[in-house]
Amino acid sequence: MYIHLDFESDTPIYKQLMHQIIAGIAKQELKPGESLPSVRTMAADIGINLHTVNKTYHQLKEKGFILIHRQKGVVINPDGTPKADEIYMLQLKNALYPLVAESVCRGVKEEEFRQLCISLFQEFTQRKDRSK
Amino acid sequence: MYIHLDFESDTPIYKQLMHQIIAGIAKQELKPGESLPSVRTMAADIGINLHTVNKTYHQLKEKGFILIHRQKGVVINPDGTPKADEIYMLQLKNALYPLVAESVCRGVKEEEFRQLCISLFQEFTQRKDRSK
DNA sequence: CTATCTGTTATATGATATTTATAACAGATA
DNA sequence: TATCTGTTATAAATATCATATAACAGATAG
Secondary structure (H helix, E strand, O other): OOOOOOOOOOOOHHHHHHHHHHHHHHOOOOOOOOEEOOHHHHHHHHOOOHHHHHHHHHHHHHOOOEEEEOOOEEEEOOOOOOOOOHHHHHHHHHHHHHHHHHHHHOOOOHHHHHHHHHHHHHHHHOOOOOOO | OOOOOOOOOOOOHHHHHHHHHHHHHHOOOOOOOOEEOOHHHHHHHHOOOHHHHHHHHHHHHHOOOEEEEOOOEEEEOOOOOOOOOHHHHHHHHHHHHHHHHHHHHOOOOHHHHHHHHHHHHHHHHOOOOOOO
């Protein structure tokens, strides 16, 4: 899995890594049961410290995306990511709130906002070409 | 305008304040040309330091929501908030990206996500009752 | 048995972000 | 002149982010 980090970004790199792994799961590039590189390997691969990777992995574990076995290593949750519950939906709403507020101020129409979301959904859910 | 801060939140309070002012503008509770409390007054009202309010105001100025006059004080941009440009739309897309990714993993359907956005849009754009 | 692989823990350091506290300044205005 | 703006400067406390080294414990491959 290809990881790209922007060290100039104001988004901390442990979060960037987390987002990219989640995106990989969403795109099914990372499948349930699949192994992730060890904290040391991942850290070396992308040129950061192992503790930073460790932080990412633990947050992903906390959210139910992965399992961490002390010796076997890290695997994508074989049962898949836990389904959205009320708490998640509330948290999602709170995250969307300021984005929608600013968009309204800037005259972004509901339709335009919707289209943006749809295009993002498609980016994750569209079938990849496996025929080649 | 009523401001509520959560000091336990991991969202810094200067951002919480920023989001609430933007929400106020979106809801047209704060109208173009309207004054905002001085940094000192606002700080005293909500029980924080004036520099924290100052930081909020400057970020809002940077984004074009407000104007800051050295003596007159702070007013909501009389020309309204600048319209969304390509840069804003890209930034919005980048902000939505991880939210959509996680939602896809958790089985949130596009339709459900859309409904959530619509309900938020309505929260900001619905006409207030001015007949009473 | 030993070397090597896991994640884990501990300790330290440096940089940056957040928030507060005091104080003073400059310009407009009542 | 007193009071109101935002601004600037300095300091300090605290938290977050990221790195660096080192060691530990358990599983496993040779």
